[in-house]
Amino acid sequence: xxxxxxxxxxxxxxxxASFAVGFSLIFGVLRIVNIVHGEFxxxxxxxxxxxxxxxxxxxxxxxxxxxxxxxxxxxxxQRFVINRIIEAPEIMSLLLTFGLSLIIVNIALIVWKGxxxxxxxxxxxxxxxxxxxxxxxxxxxxxxxxxLAVGGLQFFLQHTNTGRAIKATSQSKDGARLQxxxxxxxxxxxFALGAAITAIAGSLLSMSFSVFPAMGGDYLLFSFFIxxxxxxxxxxxxxVGGFILGILQSLxxxxxxxxxxxxxxxxxxxxMLITRPAGIFGRxxxx
Amino acid sequence: MNRKSGIVVSWWALALFLVIVALLAPVFMSGxxxxxxxxxxxWIGLAGSLNLLTGYTGYLDFGHVAFFGTGSYVTGxxxxxxxxxxxxxxxxxxxxxxxxxxxxxxxxxxxxGAYFAxxxxxxxEAMKHVVLELxxxxxxxxxxxxxxYTNYTFFYYTMLAAVAFTIAITxxxxxxxxxxxxxxxxxxxxxxxxSGVNTFSCKLIAFAISxxxxxxxxxxxAYWMTFLTPDDxxxxxxxxxxxxxxxxxxxxxxxxxxxxxxxxxxxxEILWASFAYTYLIIVGIIVVIxxxxxxxxxxxxxxEKLIKRYGKGRKxx
Numbered sequence: 121x122x123x124x125x126x127x128x129x130x131x132x133x134x135x136x137a138s139f140a141v142g143f144s145l146i147f148g149v150l151r152i153v154n155i156v157h158g159e160f161x162x163x164x165x166x167x168x169x170x171x172x173x174x175x176x177x178x179x180x181x182x183x184x185x186x187x188x189x190x191x192x193x194x195x196x197x198q199r200f201v202i203n204r205i206i207e208a209p210e211i212m213s214l215l216l217t218f219g220l221s222l223i224i225v226n227i228a229l230i231v232w233k234g235x236x237x238x239x240x241x242x243x244x245x246x247x248x249x250x251x252x253x254x255x256x257x258x259x260x261x262x263x264x265x266x267x268l269a270v271g272g273l274q275f276f277l278q279h280t281n282t283g284r285a286i287k288a289t290s291q292s293k294d295g296a297r298l299q300x301x302x303x304x305x306x307x308x309x310x311f312a313l314g315a316a317i318t319a320i321a322g323s324l325l326s327m328s329f330s331v332f333p334a335m336g337g338d339y340l341l342f343s344f345f346i347x348x349x350x351x352x353x354x355x356x357x358x359x360v361g362g363f364i365l366g367i368l369q370s371l372x373x374x375x376x377x378x379x380x381x382x383x384x385x386x387x388x389x390x391x392m393l394i395t396r397p398a399g400i401f402g403r404x405x406x407x
Numbered sequence: 408m409n410r411k412s413g414i415v416v417s418w419w420a421l422a423l424f425l426v427i428v429a430l431l432a433p434v435f436m437s438g439x440x441x442x443x444x445x446x447x448x449x450w451i452g453l454a455g456s457l458n459l460l461t462g463y464t465g466y467l468d469f470g471h472v473a474f475f476g477t478g479s480y481v482t483g484x485x486x487x488x489x490x491x492x493x494x495x496x497x498x499x500x501x502x503x504x505x506x507x508x509x510x511x512x513x514x515x516x517x518x519x520g521a522y523f524a525x526x527x528x529x530x531x532e533a534m535k536h537v538v539l540e541l542x543x544x545x546x547x548x549x550x551x552x553x554x555x556y557t558n559y560t561f562f563y564y565t566m567l568a569a570v571a572f573t574i575a576i577t578x579x580x581x582x583x584x585x586x587x588x589x590x591x592x593x594x595x596x597x598x599x600x601x602s603g604v605n606t607f608s609c610k611l612i613a614f615a616i617s618x619x620x621x622x623x624x625x626x627x628x629a630y631w632m633t634f635l636t637p638d639d640x641x642x643x644x645x646x647x648x649x650x651x652x653x654x655x656x657x658x659x660x661x662x663x664x665x666x667x668x669x670x671x672x673x674x675x676e677i678l679w680a681s682f683a684y685t686y687l688i689i690v691g692i693i694v695v696i697x698x699x700x701x702x703x704x705x706x707x708x709x710x711e712k713l714i715k716r717y718g719k720g721r722k723x724x
Contacts, residue, residue, distance in 0.1 A: 153521035204699060211467050212698050214524055215654065218469075219694025222647065226687040337643070341532065344525040379540055386533035389526060393514040397522075 124253055125374045126367055131255070133366025134263035135324050139339060140346035140358040141270050142318035148353030148405065149290040149310040150206065155217035156197075157343055158336025159224040160190055160315045164322025165239075165331040166232065172239050179239050179327050183265065186319040194315025199308040206307065221336070228333035236330040244327070262324040269320050270359060273313065277355075286310050290353070345385055348392055351399025360400070429567060433560045441559050443676060445631070448566040450672045452624045453645070454652035454664035455573040460617035461650070462658035463580050464610050465593035466520045470527030471649055473534045474504040474618040476640035478625025483551045483635050484544055493556075497626030504622025505615040512614045516607065528643075535641035550636040553629060562631045569627060573620050577661045580613075589613055593659070644687075648675075651690055654697050657704025666705050 139161055146154050164186040171177040171185060201220070205212045241258075248255040277283035288296040289306045297303055329335075346365050350357025365385075372384050398404040432444055457471050481500035485491040491499070515526045538545045545551055580586035588609045591599035600606045629635055648671065656667025671690070678686040701708050 153525060201695070201699075208702075209465065210520055211461075211465055212702065214467050214521060215650070215694055216698040218650070219691045219698065222691030222694065223688050226684040226691065229684045230688075341525070341529050345529070348522070377540075379536055382529070382532045382536045383540070386529045389529055390511075390514055393518065393522065393526065397514075397518055 125370050127253060127255065128259075129367030129370030130363055131259040131263045131366070132328070132370070133363035134266040135321050135362075136342060136346060136365050137359045137362025138266035138269050138324070139318045139321035140343045140350070140362050141273060141355055142314040142316075142321070143343040144347045144350070144353055144355055144358045145273070145317075146311055146314040147347065148355075149286055150198075150202075150307055151405075152202070152206070152210065152213040152217070153344075154311075154314070155214060155340065156221045156224065157318060158338070158340035159221050159228075160194070160318040160336075161322035161325065161339045162225070162228065162331075162333060162336040163190060163193075164319030165326035165335065166228070166322075167319070168323040168326045169237055169239050169331050172241070173237075179241055179323065180261070180265070183320050183323050186323045187316045190319035191312045191316035193312075195308050195312035197315075198311035199304070202311065203304055203307060225333055225336065232333055234332060234334070236332045238330055239326045241327070258327050262327055266321060266324055269317050270355075273317055274355060276313075282306075282309060286313075341385070345389055347399075347404070348389060348397075349400060351401055351404025353405040354399060354401065354403045357399050357401050357403060433563050437559075441563055445559070445563045445566050447669055447672045448563070448570050449624060449628060450648065450652060450668035451665050452566065452570045452573050453621060453649045454656070454668040455570070455577060456617050456620035456624065457646075457649040458653040458658055458660075458664045459573075459577060459580060459620065460614055462653060462660070462663065463586065463589040463593060464613050466516065466610065466614070467524045467650070468527050468617075469524045469646060469650075470529070470531030470534075471617075471621060472641055472643060472645040473527070473531040474508060474621035475625035475628070475645060476531075476534060476538070476637070477504045477507060478622025479629035479635055479640045480538055480545055480551070480625075481622070482626035482629045483553050486553055486630070487551065488544065493626075493630050497623060497630070500626040500629075501619045501622035504625070505619040508618030509611055509615045512611045516610045516614065531641055531643065531646065535637045538637045538641065545637070546635075548637065550634055553633045553635070555633050556630060562627065565627050566624070566631075569620075569624055572623075574661060574665075576616060576620070577664075581661060585609065585612075590659070647687075647690070651694055655693060655704055657706030657708075660704070660706045663704050663706045670705075 139157070142160070143154065143157050146152065146157075167186045167189060168179050168182040171182040172179050197220070202213065202216060205216055244256075244258050246257045248257055248260065277287055285296065285301045285306050286309065288299065289301060289303055289310075293303050296306070325339075342365060346361035347353075347358055348361075349364055350359070350361030368384065368388070369381055372378075372381050376384075392399075396402065433441055436444065453471075453475065456474075457468060460471075461467050478497070478500035481503045482493075482496045485496035485499055486493060489496075511527070511530055515523045539547050542548070580589065588599065588604045588606075591602065591604055592606050592609060596606055625640070629640075632639075652667035652671050653664050654667070655671060656665065657663030674689070675686060678689070697704065703711075
């Protein structure tokens with residue numbers, strides 16, 4: 121029983137990690153806490169839902185579509201809106217992304233109504249049974265895809281010129297500019313990448329959890345929790361943080377009660393902020 | 408110089424006129440109109456409460472509704488289960504809200520404002536679930552029914568007094584040494600710290616005062632509405648409105664929350680019932696416009712125009 125609960129937590133933790141990585145990347149490079157983050161997840165989930173329910177496209181095949189659409193949307197949003205206040209006090213970026221989030225959620229509510237929807241392909245019920253352990257194939261696959269996305273992002277950051285320019289900009293914007301990097305372009309690409317990987321996470325979530333316009337709020341909170349635990353701006357930390365949240369939620373839901381999830385999340389957050397504000401590895405940005 | 412003092416006199420005359428109108432309003436109004444005016448007052452108070460923290464320290468609070476909800480539930484529970492009269496119950500609710508803010512502020516206010524903002528979002532959600540879980544005391548999801556009192560003139564004047572109290576504190580923030588310390592924190596926290604301001608305790612005190620006001624208004628709301636549910640009292644949309652009202656009017660000013668709240672509450676009254684989502688899209692667009700084009704709000708915009716026309720006081724003197 122305990123093993124099964126831990127396993128469930130790990131499988132969902134992989135997806136959590138993938139959207140938290142997007143949040144952490146944007147914070148690490150642009151130094152803004154992006155309130156629209158939850159809406160990127162919601163949009164990714166709706167793209168998958170639409171392609172599945174209208175055209176019957178397999179949910180896994182919709183991943184590239186989510187990636188490309190949100191990459192483009194994120195790029196434009198950063199380049200033409202958020203970039204205007206990138207040098208302003210942080211409260212301005214919080215307010216601006218908050219306003220954008222309100223606009224997106226409520227447009228989604230008009231377009232899609234508040235109904236809860238599910239992406240339910242034929243193979244959704246199939247399980248892998250290992251002794252007493254039950255592993256739904258779909259959960260296993262979504263977790264693997266999420267981790268592949270995180271790995272792909274990490275590879276991109278380390279082994280391509282653009283990726284290295286992103287890392288350089290996060291370390292020193294002026295230093296990067298002196299090397300011929302255009303920060304505005306790097307900011308837009310980073311934001312686009314963060315949005316795109318988050319949309320993939322949203323698409324993956326839609327195969328196990330209900331899809332509705334206001335779903336983003338909870339995931340914004342989860343992202344924040346994960347990057348505080350893992351360390352703001354620290355991508356490997358976000359991976360660990362994702363698994364911690366997945367396991368924690370699974371334990372609380374099974375052994376104490378689902379209603380206490382938010383209370384436990386806040387208490388852990390509170391303790392973390394007192395004892396280890398730079399994350400469990402102490403590598404986060406806390407200035 | 409003469410023109411400038413003329414403006415000052417006419418401002419005071421306008422303020423006096425508005426105070427008299429506010430005091431006499433229940434004589435001329437009843438039913439729907441009085442209820443609407445009480446709502447506007449509630450929003451002025453709530454936006455003013457958020458302004459005390461965010462407008463003066465620059466710390467944005469995405470969970471401010473937690474203090475409103477705490478105030479309303481403490482008031483409700485004390486009146487219903489302990490049998491306390493309204494005013495002591497409301498006062499206790501406000502004190503509890505302030506104490507909780509102080510405790511929550513200790514870890515969250517040491518860090519960058521972004522940490523505070525989202526930690527508070529998590530806090531408000533956690534508080535809602537605390538109320539839901541403690542259903543033996545709070546009634547949980549079924550809600551809590553308070554003793555019914557239908558003297559709407561009473562609620563109007565109580566809300567008006569709460570608003571007057573909020574405005575007085577805001578005025579004091581603008582004039583006192585404590586208020587200057589807060590503004591120094593908003594402009595440059597490190598510089599304030601180096602200049603000998605105990606930034607951390609100033610922030611905590613401002614936070615506690617701001618939560619006290621929200622808790623007090625929550626208490627009045629509880630007795631006025633007579634029925635509380637966790638979803639209503641801890642609704643994240645209440646925080647959304649407080650933030651927008653404060654920034655639209657002009658954060659960090661006395662008049663800002665008054666103007667922002669009156670303006671937005673009026674629009675809401677027209678649009679909310681039939682076009683809730685459209686209303687929230689408009690609100691979102693207002694936020695984006697305020698941030699990009701009028702970061703100092705309506706009050707900032709008007710005072711810039713006045714300064715352009717009549718020059719700064721210092722220059723003309």
